[in-house]
Amino acid sequence: MSTTSLNPPLPPVELRQLVGPTQDHYYDNPTGQMVFPEIPPQAYDFVFDWGCGCGRIARQLLQQNPPPRRYMGADLHRGMIEWCRRNLSPHAKDFEFHHQDVRNLGLNPAGRAEVLPFPAPDAAVTLFLAWSVFTHVNEAAAVFYLRELGRVLHPEGIAITTWFLFDKTEFPMMQEFQNALFINDVDPTNAVIFDKSWLRRTAGLAGLTLSRIDPPAVRGFHWKIYLRKAGPGALHAEFPPDAAAHGVQRPPLMPADADRLGLDNDQEK
Numbered sequence: 001m002s003t004t005s006l007n008p009p010l011p012p013v014e015l016r017q018l019v020g021p022t023q024d025h026y027y028d029n030p031t032g033q034m035v036f037p038e039i040p041p042q043a044y045d046f047v048f049d050w051g052c053g054c055g056r057i058a059r060q061l062l063q064q065n066p067p068p069r070r071y072m073g074a075d076l077h078r079g080m081i082e083w084c085r086r087n088l089s090p091h092a093k094d095f096e097f098h099h100q101d102v103r104n105l106g107l108n109p110a111g112r113a114e115v116l117p118f119p120a121p122d123a124a125v126t127l128f129l130a131w132s133v134f135t136h137v138n139e140a141a142a143v144f145y146l147r148e149l150g151r152v153l154h155p156e157g158i159a160i161t162t163w164f165l166f167d168k169t170e171f172p173m174m175q176e177f178q179n180a181l182f183i184n185d186v187d188p189t190n191a192v193i194f195d196k197s198w199l200r201r202t203a204g205l206a207g208l209t210l211s212r213i214d215p216p217a218v219r220g221f222h223w224k225i226y227l228r229k230a231g232p233g234a235l236h237a238e239f240p241p242d243a244a245a246h247g248v249q250r251p252p253l254m255p256a257d258a259d260r261l262g263l264d265n266d267q268e269k
């Protein structure tokens with residue numbers, strides 16, 4: 001494996017704390033290895049990273065050898081997008097970052113929209129990433145964004161997404177239109193858990209197939225769901241059992257000034 005000397009700055013810890021893991025190695029790819037070795041190299045042609053945060057995966061992809069031909073990140077947090085533009089874009093002209101002015105109680109409380117279309121053309125995205133993002137949107141938004149995924153995904157494209165999932169048959173009190181559970185009654189988007197059957201149905205309606213399902217590494221945490229455009233007769237993969245060991249993986253709680261972090265007037269540390 002060849003190595004790369006590309007060493008863009010790491011985001012400040014204050015921004016990393018907004019998205020979860022803070023250790024350097026989660027942001028780093030010093031050997032330039034393929035970030036998702038399980039997918040074919042041609043999938044990196046046009047990467048769209050929805051909810052890119054402070055560029056954790058973008059930075060790894062910048063260091064990847066070869067990097068994607070084109071990378072587009074989008075996030076609702078203005079400061080993280082500004083940080084990525086200032087610090088990552090100068091290292092690669094084909095890496096662009098878009099702010100989406102979507103409302104979020106902690107990260108963008110004055111946002112103008114509940115949801116916004118992805119800033120990517122139809123059928124163009126060969127690798128769609130939503131790492132720890134569908135875990136932070138409500139049911140109506142998840143329906144909208146699965147449709148958007150169906151719109152932007154290239155016919156041969158792959159989506160890699162993570163989800164918190166449960167089995168609604170265990171919750172007899174839920175209405176037909178209620179398919180998500182929450183852990184935080186102040187900000188429900190802190191962590192959203194979706195019904196597995198609802199996900200299969202909703203993805204199918206968006207023209208997508210669940211092509212591969214990796215169970216969580218910690219019981220009940222991130223399910224890794226790969227999606228593709230549904231070809232004729234395509235069937236969803238089966239959900240494997242979640243046999244992982246129990247553990248604790250708490251989502252970040254937002255500081256009061258979360259929406260202002262990373263803006264140009266903030267001191268970078």
Ligand SMILES: C[S@@+](CC[C@H](N)C(=O)[O-])C[C@H]1O[C@@H](n2cnc3c(N)ncnc32)[C@H](O)[C@@H]1O
Pocket residue numbers: 018019020050051052053054056057074075076077080100102104107115130131132133136137141
């Ligand atoms: C847990 S973080 C994960 C960040 C990044 N994907 C990573 O793995 O480091 C979730 C990110 O999704 C963003 N996000 C949540 N809902 C969004 C939406 N509707 N549109 C755009 N970004 C969103 C948040 O601002 C946050 O940066």
